[in-house]
Amino acid sequence: DAGVIQSPRHEVTEMGQEVTLRCKPISGHDYLFWYRQTMMRGLELLIYFNNNVPIDDSGMPEDRFSAKMPNASFSTLKIQPSEPRDSAVYFCASSLENTGELFFGEGSRLTVL
Amino acid sequence: AQKVTQAQTEISVVEKEDVTLDCVYETRDTTYYLFWYKQPPSGELVFLIRRNSFDEQNEISGRYSWNFQKSTSSFNFTITASQVVDSAVYFCALRDDYKLSFGAGTTVTVRA
Numbered sequence: 589d590a591g592v593i594q595s596p597r598h599e600v601t602e603m604g605q606e607v608t609l610r611c612k613p614i615s616g617h618d619y620l621f622w623y624r625q626t627m628m629r630g631l632e633l634l635i636y637f638n639n640n641v642p643i644d645d646s647g648m649p650e651d652r653f654s655a656k657m658p659n660a661s662f663s664t665l666k667i668q669p670s671e672p673r674d675s676a677v678y679f680c681a682s683s684l685e686n687t688g689e690l691f692f693g694e695g696s697r698l699t700v701l
Numbered sequence: 702a703q704k705v706t707q708a709q710t711e712i713s714v715v716e717k718e719d720v721t722l723d724c725v726y727e728t729r730d731t732t733y734y735l736f737w738y739k740q741p742p743s744g745e746l747v748f749l750i751r752r753n754s755f756d757e758q759n760e761i762s763g764r765y766s767w768n769f770q771k772s773t774s775s776f777n778f779t780i781t782a783s784q785v786v787d788s789a790v791y792f793c794a795l796r797d798d799y800k801l802s803f804g805a806g807t808t809v810t811v812r813a
Contacts, residue, residue, distance in 0.1 A: 630806065631792065694744065
């Protein structure tokens with residue numbers, strides 16, 4: 589079975605550019621999560637969706653960040669404009685139910701110069 | 702407020718030694734779920750174990766075992782007879798209110 593698929597795996601961009609990260613959750617999973625991992629702040633939840641609807645976006649750092657889930661098999665996290673402090677590994681995860689384990693993608697490593 | 706606290710930042714052991722990782726959590730919910738994840742040097746996050754709040758029975762799964770004590774809000778994890786491949790960052794996590802909150806992680810280094 590395919591796991592959570594994220595793209596791109598690595599992204600290097602310059603400050604001010606738009607960045608779009610993509611995620612395909614495991615088929616049949618109702619919950620989708622976006623996390624950010626940095627050395628300073630560890631793993632932070634940015635936003636999560638249930639049945640394609642954003643439920644809690646309180647972790648989104650600022651208006652430069654936005655996330656969408658147009659259908660059950662696809663989600664995007666967009667940063668516009670990007671800044672060097674956005675450099676991190678961004679993980680997408682999905683789960684079958686609200687009590688179960690999260691299955692993570694391999695992550696997208698973003699470097700903003 | 703920090704929901705999950707992993708007081709140990711780094712642990713270094715020699716192969717075949719046992720390793721116990723401490724985790725203390727905080728929640729107001731009566732129903733919640735606890736997890737351990739592993740992040741090897743390759744970077745992916747791998748699910749290891751899950752425990753719900755109404756089942757305090759401790760279990761063993763292969764070389765992994767865990768000790769869940771609601772009275773002290775602790776969910777400790779032990780690797781028995783450690784191997785070099787166990788070298789990774791281990792995260793304790795709490796799922797309440799639908800969201801999964803992670804501790805800061807404990808880096809385990811197993812030396813040959």
